[in-house]
Amino acid sequence: QVQLVQSGAEVKKPGASVKVSCKASGYSFTTYGISWVRQAPGQGLEWMGWISAYNGNTNYAQELQGRVTMTTDTSTSTAYMELRSLRSDDTAVYYCARKRSDYDYEGLGYWGQGTLVTVSS
Amino acid sequence: DIQMTQSPSSLSASVGDRVTITCRASQSISNYLNWYQQKPGKAPKLLIYTASSLQSGVPSRFSGSGSGTDFTLTINSLQPEDFATYYCQQSYRTPPGFTFGPGTKVDIK
Numbered sequence: 001q002v003q004l005v006q007s008g009a010e011v012k013k014p015g016a017s018v019k020v021s022c023k024a025s026g027y028s029f030t031t032y033g034i035s036w037v038r039q040a041p042g043q044g045l046e047w048m049g050w051i052s053a054y055n056g057n058t059n060y061a062q063e064l065q066g067r068v069t070m071t072t073d074t075s076t077s078t079a080y081m082e083l084r085s086l087r088s089d090d091t092a093v094y095y096c097a098r099k100r101s102d103y104d105y106e107g108l109g110y111w112g113q114g115t116l117v118t119v120s121s
Numbered sequence: 122d123i124q125m126t127q128s129p130s131s132l133s134a135s136v137g138d139r140v141t142i143t144c145r146a147s148q149s150i151s152n153y154l155n156w157y158q159q160k161p162g163k164a165p166k167l168l169i170y171t172a173s174s175l176q177s178g179v180p181s182r183f184s185g186s187g188s189g190t191d192f193t194l195t196i197n198s199l200q201p202e203d204f205a206t207y208y209c210q211q212s213y214r215t216p217p218g219f220t221f222g223p224g225t226k227v228d229i230k
Contacts, residue, residue: 035219037165045157045165045208045221061218062122095164105212106171107155108219111164 002026004034004096004112011118012086019082020115022096029077030054032099035108036070036081038092048094051079086119093117123147123211125222133230140196142225144209149189153213156185156194159224160205168207169194196227204228 007021022034036048049060051070058070069082079096093114100109124147134140144154152172157165167176169185172192182197196203209222 037219037221044224045159045210047210047219047221050219059218097164100167100170100176105153106174107157107167107176107210107212108165109167109170109176111166114164 002098002110004098004110006094006096006112006115009116009118011120013121014086014088014119016086016119017082017084018086018117019080020094020096020117022079022081022112024053024077024079024098027098029072030074034070034072034079035097035099037095037097037108039095039114040089040092043092046092048081053079083117086117088119091117091119122218123150123214123220125209125211125220127207127209127222127225129225130223131226131228133228134199135230136199136201138199140199140203140227142194142207142209142227144187144192144194144222146190146192146211146213150211150213152188153211154185154187154192155210155212156183157208157210158203158205159208165208199227 003025005023030053033052035050051058053072071080095114096112097108098110126145128143154172156169159165173185184195206224206226208224
């Protein structure tokens with residue numbers, strides 16, 4: 001079965017960087033892209049961006065451009081999301097997710113368990 | 122960019138009630154609209170995709186409808202496990218973005 005297992009919680013100081021991993025199993029990793037979604041405490045869901053596991057193409061939310069980098073390691077079926085120049089409002093649970101089918105428009109059917117990133121001095 | 126709104130932002134209902142949540146897009150998105158359920162401390166769960174298709178394993182009391190800019194999620198005969206927050210999401214422009222609505226919290230009356 002499809003599983004996405006994320007790395008553990010992180011505590012970072014303002015201005016630092018964080019890199020969250022998402023290890024996929026149960027399917028051919030390069031067939032589907034990985035999206036990243038975050039959720040600040042008590043807030044809604046924010047789509048951060050997407051990476052193709054096939055060719056590494058990316059598309060980032062405009063508000064995160066320049067601070068976020070998404071990569072994949074096909075040898076380990078792992079996706080990574082790095083966020084730089086962290087601010088207190090980057091404190092959130094970060095999720096990786098995969099679309100439910102071959103069609104992008106059919107939504108995100110598989111989710112990781114989430115990684116809490118806390119930014120605090 | 123496509124903006125998504127939801128109404129109401131929260132509602133109180135009783136077990137057995139019929140609940141309707143509305144989602145509106147700032148421009149036409151055809152039927153490229155998905156619905157998710159999220160419980161506290163858990164990842165979101167896909168309920169409905171392309172406006173009206175039920176995700177595998179989701180109870181049939183959940184249904185979706187709409188096209189263009191206006192969409193609804195209906196829960197028939199609300200069950201105790203349905204108390205959660207519900208989000209709509211547009212998938213019209215993919216990439217770049219899977220914009221989410223702000224959410225609707227359904228709690229117990």
